[in-house]
Amino acid sequence: EGVSVLTKWNIEKSNSRYISINNDVTMWKSRKAIKATVSKNEKKMNIISCHLGWFGDQEDPFEKQIVNLDKFIKEDEGLTFVLGDFNNPDDSEGYKLIKNIGLNDLYQNKYRGHTIIENIAGWEDNKKGLRIDYIFANEKLEVLDSKVIFDKERVSDHFGVMVKVKI
Numbered sequence: 281e282g283v284s285v286l287t288k289w290n291i292e293k294s295n296s297r298y299i300s301i302n303n304d305v306t307m308w309k310s311r312k313a314i315k316a317t318v319s320k321n322e323k324k325m326n327i328i329s330c331h332l333g334w335f336g337d338q339e340d341p342f343e344k345q346i347v348n349l350d351k352f353i354k355e356d357e358g359l360t361f362v363l364g365d366f367n368n369p370d371d372s373e374g375y376k377l378i379k380n381i382g383l384n385d386l387y388q389n390k391y392r393g394h395t396i397i398e399n400i401a402g403w404e405d406n407k408k409g410l411r412i413d414y415i416f417a418n419e420k421l422e423v424l425d426s427k428v429i430f431d432k433e434r435v436s437d438h439f440g441v442m443v444k445v446k447i
Contacts, residue, residue, distance in 0.1 A: 283329040283364060289318035299348040300333065300340045309333055309340045313352055313364075323447060326360040328353060334367050335374035342367065342374050350381040353418060359447070363415040365438060370411045383416035386443040388426045395428060395439045415443050422446040 285294070293316075300311035313330035330349060335342040353360055362383060368374025370385070379385070387393050394409025425444040430436070 283312065283314055283331055285314060285316040285327050285329050287316065287318050287327065289320040292317045292319055292324070297348070297352050299330065299345045299352065301344060302340050309337070311340070311345055313349055315352065315356070317356060324358060325447075326353075326356050326358060328360060328362045330362065330364040330366075332364070332366050332368075335372060335377075343377065346374070346377050346381060353381075353383075360418045361415060362418070363441075365413050367412055378414075378416065382418060384418070384420055386415045386417055386421065386423050386426060386445060387411070387441060388423050393426075393428050393441070395441060397439075413438050413441050415441055417445070 285291075294314065296312050296314040298310065299313050300309060302310045303312075304310055311331060311333055313328050315326055315328045317324065317326050319325075328349075332345045332349070333340050333342050349362070353362060366374070366378060368378065393411050395411050395413035397409040423443055423445055425442075427442055429440040429442050431439040
């Protein structure tokens with residue numbers, strides 16, 4: 281599962297870490313998070329892009345992945361944005377675990393913000409829209425705008441999420 285960080289800010293350092301139990305690059309359940317520490321005009325922040333597995337998975341459960349992600353977040357101080365496909369709807373036990381590690385959901389229009397709307401791989405029984413793609417921060421921030429993007433000009437089976445925050 282590919283993840284990336286694209287930024288106009290200067291990248292000071294970057295690294296990556298498997299957050300899954302499995303770290304075989306040929307196994308689709310392998311989950312790696314990448315972190316970039318970026319700076320601009322004396323402001324600095326961390327950005328982590330990730331794609332997590334499913335809550336309750338017998339082979340590589342989300343519950344263990346979120347613990348590993350939390351450790352990765354806390355290795356660096358300061359404002360950190362954590363974004364990607366978390367494979368847990370915002371009314372699920374997995375979402376509660378995300379909130380329990382101290383991450384703040386930056387999306388404000390929660391019930392108009394479905395990021396998948398049809399049966400896709402892993403969500404074959406999806407009968408309604410779900411929000412499983414997020415942007416979180418480890419600090420409370422003022423959200424100026426938030427919206428789902430790429431829902432009309434589709435580039436994936438997931439839609440994108442965009443937020444504008446005051447830093």
